[in-house]
Amino acid sequence: TQLLEQSPQFLSIQEGENLTVYCNSSSVFSSLQWYRQEPGEGPVLLVTVVTGGEVKKLKRLTFQFGDARKDSSLHITAAQPGDTGLYLCAYNNNDMRFGAGTRLTVKP
């Protein structure tokens, strides 16, 4: 059973657009992590969110942890083709468990 539901599953946008992807659950987590996986590579950690309501920024990426620590969102401002990839959220349960991911394509 997957505890993390990610949406949308696929997203294709034009360069310069803004977007938000979601990671939802009915469970409460002590922390959530976001990874980006580019084609032919392994996932790379982007951020860890720990505190309910927390907002973290990484250049054009803004991550938010829900107040109840059950969900998280990733907002990208002015998307660029280099943002193309699979975005995964994950929680730790003695090992990292991943959602199914959002496949983002940013067209030039």
Add this chain to the structure above:
Amino acid sequence: DTAVSQTPKYLVTQMGNDKSIKCEQNLGHDTMYWYKQDSKKFLKIMFSYNNKELIINETVPNRFSPKSPDKAHLNLHINSLELGDSAVYFCASSQASLSLYGYTFGSGTRLTVV
């Protein structure tokens, strides 16, 4: 310097063969993992090793066996390969299994069983 390196990058083999995938990390991490990513890109934990001890073993067929000669290496051996074993296999490492610093992944081994 590559932090987590796995070889080979691509592996094509026939059903019934036995194959191994090697993984090495130079980060000094104490826990290593193997993940399987299927055609739908879903990443599923297979094994983790901490200080040469297997601490997690999901419902993986016993044809798969992790082997860790030392803390920096965790190899994956697969016996009697089946078509359904075709996937991308990722090795990863972390300082501790509950690390907030996340996992460092290798670039994957694409296994194709024909």
